[in-house]
Amino acid sequence: MAAKIIDGKAIADEVRAELARELEELTTAGAQPGIATLMVGEDFGAGMYRGAVEKFCGEMGLGYRSEALPADANEEQVVAVVKALNADPAVSGILPLRPFPAHVSDSIVINSIDPGKDVDCFHPSNMGRLTLGEPTFPPATPAACMELLERYLRSEGLDVTDALEGAEVCVVGHSNTVGKPLALLLLNRNATTTVTHVYTSNRGNLEKHTQVADYLVVAAGVPHLIGADSVKEGAVVLDVGINRVVVCPNCGALNRSKKDLCRVCGTDLAEAQNKMVGDVDFDAVSEKAAAITPVPGGVGAVTNMMLARNTLRAAHLRLGQK
Structure with missing residues (x-):
């Protein structure tokens, strides 16, 4: 069977329209919703994300402020900037862009953020509330996974609670930003949640868990880690991975760098094409799953909408409205 494609771009557009109405209400009430990013040093990835957030805020009509400190800024200087952002009424959400330089402690900076402005759930108090199932700002990527899953279930005429309670869910990857908080969100919906990771795979036990999952979420950062043999017939598969790979023009194998020879056939990859792929072999798994998210155009498309939702909630x- 051919899987139904869970279209992240279409769902992101639906959420965007809902948030636009909410933003208009907030503006009418005198609020100034906006996001501030905090960057220390010149990490390339952090800089790319900062540009994406600025663009996204402009498209959404959210205020945006960038705080960039030199790499030699000390912790006291960084914390001072955070405290100024905490006090700024035009800043609803603070987004620290990591990594920080080695001499700047992540935990010290994050602990200085007002939990009421911690819109991507980095602060320990918000993570604690997530653990207890209390209202908080869910991390954007795990929240995007839940949004996609819930909207898919409703589109199939299913009750979300009935569909998730007791269902076998497997999360592949146990990062602090995706795997662990996503498992908590699923547990809070009473799903039977299993978390697997590299050490599960090292023992040869990964497929033992993925093959029985009604819902499979993969966030491992390994291109095409999950193939058709790893998936239960009729499963719903969410692919969080975003991997830039080099496709061998001779055998089609995925490789990490154009500087290398193909790992399968030894072909020179200097002129090979780059491709963006997920952690799931989309073509193969699509023939077995009931539904699947593509890469790109799946989870990533909805993630920024969840960040915007958290910012508006903040x-x-x-305003004391919610």
Whole structure:
């Protein structure tokens, strides 16, 4: 069977329209919802993400402020900037862009953020509330996974609670930003949740868990880690991975760098094409799953919408509305 494609771009557009109405209400009430990014040094990835957030805020009509400190800034200087952002009424959400230089402690900076402005759930108090199932700002990527899953289930005429309660869910990857908080969100919906990771794979036990999952979420950062043999017939598969690979023009194998020879056939890859792929072999798994998210155009398309939703909720809380 051919899997139904869970279209992240279409769902992101639906959420965008809902948030536009909410933003208009907040603006009418006198609020100034906006995001501030905090960057220390010149990490390339952090800089790319900063540009993406600025563009996204402009498209959404959210305020945006960038705080960039030199790589030699000390912790006291970084914390001072955070405290100024905490006090700024035009800043609803603070987004620290890591990695920080080695001499700047992640935990010290994150602990200095006002939990009411911690819109990507880095602060320990918000993670604690997530663990307890209390209202908080869910991390954007795990929240995007839940949004996609819930909207898919409703589109199939299913009750979300009935569909998830007791269902076998496997999360592949146990990062602090995706795997662990996503497992908590699923547990809070009473799903039977299994978390697997590289050490599960090292023992040869990964497929033992993925093959029985009704819902499979893969966030391992390994291109095409999950193939058709790893998936239960009729499973719903969410692919969080985003991997840039080099496709061998001779045998089609995925490789990490154009500087290398193909790992399968030894072909020179200097002129090979780059491709963006997920952690799931989309073509193969699509023939077995009931539904699947593509890469790109799946989870990533919805992630920024969840960040915007959290930012608007933070603005509501400042007004005492929610």
